[in-house]
Amino acid sequence: MTMVFLNKEIRDGDNPDLTEERKTATFDTNKMAEVIYGSEKLARRRREISQAVSLIPELADSKPLPFLSRNEKILESTRKVTALNEHLPRLINMNDEDEAWHIHSEVIGFEGNPLALHHSLFIPPLVIQGSDEQHEKWLGRAKRREIIGCYAQTELGHGSNIRKLETTATYSLSTQEFILHTPTINALKWWPGALGKSSNHAVVVASLIIKEQNYGPHLFMVQIRDEQSHEPLPGIAVGDIGPKMAFNGADNGFLGFNNFRIPRGNLLNRHCNVEVDGTYVRPPHDKMNYAGMIRVRSRMAAEQGTFMAQALTIAVRYSAVRRQGFLENKSQEVKVLDYQTQQHRLFPAIARSYAFIFCGFETIQKYETLQNEMNSGNVSLMADLHALTSGIKSVVTYQTGEGIEQARMACGGHGYSMASYISEIYGCAIGGCTYEGENMVMLLQLARYLVKSVELAMRGKPGDLGPMVAYLAYPDIKVDLVTGPEAYVKMFQHISKRQSIKATEKFHRKMESGVSRDEAWNQCAVELTRASRLHTRLYIIETFIRRVDSIEDLSIKMVLTDLMNLHLNYELLDVASYALEDGFMSSTQMGFIKNQLYSSLEKIRPNAVSLVDSFQFSDLQLRSNLLNFLFQVLGRRDGHVYQNLFEWAKSSPLNQTEVLPSVTQYLKPMMEKAKL
Numbered sequence: 001m002t003m004v005f006l007n008k009e010i011r012d013g014d015n016p017d018l019t020e021e022r023k024t025a026t027f028d029t030n031k032m033a034e035v036i037y038g039s040e041k042l043a044r045r046r047r048e049i050s051q052a053v054s055l056i057p058e059l060a061d062s063k064p065l066p067f068l069s070r071n072e073k074i075l076e077s078t079r080k081v082t083a084l085n086e087h088l089p090r091l092i093n094m095n096d097e098d099e100a101w102h103i104h105s106e107v108i109g110f111e112g113n114p115l116a117l118h119h120s121l122f123i124p125p126l127v128i129q130g131s132d133e134q135h136e137k138w139l140g141r142a143k144r145r146e147i148i149g150c151y152a153q154t155e156l157g158h159g160s161n162i163r164k165l166e167t168t169a170t171y172s173l174s175t176q177e178f179i180l181h182t183p184t185i186n187a188l189k190w191w192p193g194a195l196g197k198s199s200n201h202a203v204v205v206a207s208l209i210i211k212e213q214n215y216g217p218h219l220f221m222v223q224i225r226d227e228q229s230h231e232p233l234p235g236i237a238v239g240d241i242g243p244k245m246a247f248n249g250a251d252n253g254f255l256g257f258n259n260f261r262i263p264r265g266n267l268l269n270r271h272c273n274v275e276v277d278g279t280y281v282r283p284p285h286d287k288m289n290y291a292g293m294i295r296v297r298s299r300m301a302a303e304q305g306t307f308m309a310q311a312l313t314i315a316v317r318y319s320a321v322r323r324q325g326f327l328e329n330k331s332q333e334v335k336v337l338d339y340q341t342q343q344h345r346l347f348p349a350i351a352r353s354y355a356f357i358f359c360g361f362e363t364i365q366k367y368e369t370l371q372n373e374m375n376s377g378n379v380s381l382m383a384d385l386h387a388l389t390s391g392i393k394s395v396v397t398y399q400t401g402e403g404i405e406q407a408r409m410a411c412g413g414h415g416y417s418m419a420s421y422i423s424e425i426y427g428c429a430i431g432g433c434t435y436e437g438e439n440m441v442m443l444l445q446l447a448r449y450l451v452k453s454v455e456l457a458m459r460g461k462p463g464d465l466g467p468m469v470a471y472l473a474y475p476d477i478k479v480d481l482v483t484g485p486e487a488y489v490k491m492f493q494h495i496s497k498r499q500s501i502k503a504t505e506k507f508h509r510k511m512e513s514g515v516s517r518d519e520a521w522n523q524c525a526v527e528l529t530r531a532s533r534l535h536t537r538l539y540i541i542e543t544f545i546r547r548v549d550s551i552e553d554l555s556i557k558m559v560l561t562d563l564m565n566l567h568l569n570y571e572l573l574d575v576a577s578y579a580l581e582d583g584f585m586s587s588t589q590m591g592f593i594k595n596q597l598y599s600s601l602e603k604i605r606p607n608a609v610s611l612v613d614s615f616q617f618s619d620l621q622l623r624s625n626l627l628n629f630l631f632q633v634l635g636r637r638d639g640h641v642y643q644n645l646f647e648w649a650k651s652s653p654l655n656q657t658e659v660l661p662s663v664t665q666y667l668k669p670m671m672e673k674a675k676l
């Protein structure tokens with residue numbers, strides 16, 4: 001039997017501890033999902049897609065993923081993604097990237113799959129950098145999945161410093177071809193997802209050489225395997241790079257070229273070109289070839305926020321059914337979620353998940369504006385968005401890693417079991433600190449922008465500062481935090497501004513003392529990255545406040561205001577030393593922030609389970625597959641954890657036989673020998 005309570009589904013068969021939690025919620029989880037995902041339609045579509053997937057047995061995992069070998073994982077992820085391919089047109093709007101992302105994460109989970117990058121990293125650069133003629137030639141085939149592709153930029157020796165990529169594409173005037181070559185082992189492409197065994201095409205980033213002049217990294221469409229036999233083409237060496245911390249259902253690969261020739265028309269040439277006679281036609285912006293990276297980074301806040309939300313859904317639900325220890329009532333042990341320390345571990349991370357998702361929607365929209373502008377030849381927004389997304393990608397990936405790790409620890413011993421699924425989520429999410437630009441490297445990119453902005457402000461040109469950094473020229477006026485969020489923003493602005501100015505001044509002093517610019521930059525790098533983090537955290541706070549301000553439904557606004565207040569106090573407390581240092585914040589204010597934080601934890605407690613329920617992850621998505629495997633994981637919606645953990649353990653391949661060869665071959669002889 002199902003009864004509806006404020007639209008939250010309460011089922012008789014659920015663990016009563018979770019049912020009790022759902023009853024205490026002060027808001028409707030469907031309404032909250034609309035706010036999280038942007039509209040009633042988008043939230044409803046997600047539920048419809050999850051529901052449709054749950055009715056198709058072949059889209060379910062055929063075995064619990066952690067029990068599979070690497071080869072089996074790749075086979076299984078490929079089976080699922082190709083089966084999914086058959087159903088896709090019926091299940092989703094094929095032009096809707098969010099629906100595609102959602103359904104893939106339902107079916108595939110976090111293990112990765114050989115087509116994941118086809119859609120996120122192969123097609124987008126083709127769209128952004130390819131001409132209409134090139135779209136005609138490859139885009140339709142790629143979209144129909146007649147060909148499978150990847151994005152091959154990183155090399156064994158270089159990932160961060162792409163100006164130094166060693167793979168060359170030398171223009172041959174006589175044949176009007178590019179000759180791709182890998183001059184050293186270090187120049188082997190290394191890491192591209194789906195390159196190793198699955199792709200037959202790649203967008204390859206190589207240094208363009210014309211008449212011995214190096215024009216820097218450019219993008220080329222390259223067929224690497226025969227479309228019939230799937231064998232590597234002559235002149236190409238390609239393979240898998242081996243197991244990784246996560247993503248083991250995907251085949252990240254290596255790739256080398258031995259004077260491999262491609263036609264002149266394979267340089268992706270929407271924005272730049274090499275003419276028949278070797279004349280180079282420049283793009284409208286020096287870094288136009290990096291535009292695809294801005295796109296991926298702009299999507300990372302929402303993506304990482306969702307990763308963290310999944311881990312928190314597992315940890316919060318589990319914390320509501322896990323009883324251990326006593327508070328006042330000694331007749332029944334308490335839910336561990338009632339411990340203040342547990343709340344402090346989990347609730348600020350829930351707030352960050354919401355914050356990242358809200359911030360993510362804004363950055364995705366900003367990227368779409370940039371893309372439209374670029375299409376009409378205006379590249380003036382590129383620098384701002386590059387700076388912004390460089391900071392956001394670095395801060396959200398790092399904090400998501402922290403949040404997921406806290407979620408794991410909050411589940412005690414069972415969090416360490418792969419039955420929790422949290423380690424897989426962690427492995428995938430934490431990769432984000434490295435891929436799409438190593439975090440320190442990207443923070444330093446934002447720092448360049450901040451230093452330039454401080455210099456403008458110092459030169460008395462505050463009018464030249466963009467809206468994101470206008471605060472760098474604001475006067476310092478002390479604030480009363482009791483007045484609300486705006487005062488927190490002003491406090492954060494002061495902290496961020498002061499750190500940017502301090503780092504810039506230190507950088508200037510170093511240069512004035514005779515240290516070269518690059519060396520001075522390096523000697524200030526830690527201070528510079530601090531400035532970048534503070535600036536980014538301020539931006540995330542502002543997006544959170546903007547989103548909450550825009551909400552009309554009162555019950556939703558109230559709970560999100562509690563969450564936002566928790567976020568504001570947690571973030572400010574974390575960086576308070578910067579403001580205490582110069583007396584901008586008093587110790588009384590510090591005490592106020594702490595008390596506000598503790599009171600926010602109490603306010604959120606009755607809504608905690610419903611706040612994570614509102615993300616509306618299906619049990620399948622949390623790898624608690626309702627069709628084939630009734631026994632997996634800690635985060636299951638029904639809360640029946642223990643019996644399912646036992647079933648999970650029983651299904652371990654080690655338990656399929658009572659006496660293992662490890663015992664008969666080694667332990668038994670050892671024990672026998674000891675008896676002699």
Ligand SMILES: CC/C=C\C/C=C\C/C=C\C/C=C\CC/C=C/C(=O)SCCNC(=O)CCNC(=O)[C@H](O)C(C)(C)COP(=O)(O)OP(=O)(O)OC[C@H]1O[C@@H](n2cnc3c(N)ncnc32)[C@H](O)[C@@H]1OP(=O)(O)O
Nearest residue numbers: 104105109110112160161162287290382386435436437448
């Ligand atoms: C289906 C789902 C199921 C399960 C899976 C779930 C989830 C997983 C999802 C996805 C993850 C899976 C796989 C991950 C895929 C990863 C792919 C990759 O990693 S691709 C490779 C990415 N590589 C990088 O990001 C490299 C980083 N390096 C750089 O970007 C550049 O080298 C760098 C910017 C650091 C420096 O470039 P350089 O040319 O040397 O420039 P310089 O520093 O000198 O700066 C000069 C000038 O240019 C400005 N600038 C730099 N970049 C840009 C830009 N992009 N746009 C605009 N401007 C730029 C820079 O600011 C500077 O300006 P000023 O001179 O200061 O004005």
Ligand SMILES: Cc1cc2nc3c(=O)[nH]c(=O)nc-3n(C[C@H](O)[C@H](O)[C@H](O)COP(=O)(O)OP(=O)(O)OC[C@H]3O[C@@H](n4cnc5c(N)ncnc54)[C@H](O)[C@@H]3O)c2cc1C
Nearest residue numbers: 151152153154158159160191192193431434435436437440
């Ligand atoms: C899961 C995963 C998937 C990936 N998928 C792809 C893909 O599909 N296609 C692709 O092309 N690549 C891919 N990559 C590669 C990825 O983009 C690179 O690994 C990443 O950009 C970092 O470069 P790197 O490995 O050269 O790190 P390095 O630059 O060698 O970093 C090592 C250390 O040096 C520091 N460092 C480097 N330069 C500087 C600097 N200028 N200032 C200060 N510190 C510095 C870094 O901060 C870091 O601490 C993937 C990587 C991973 C982990």
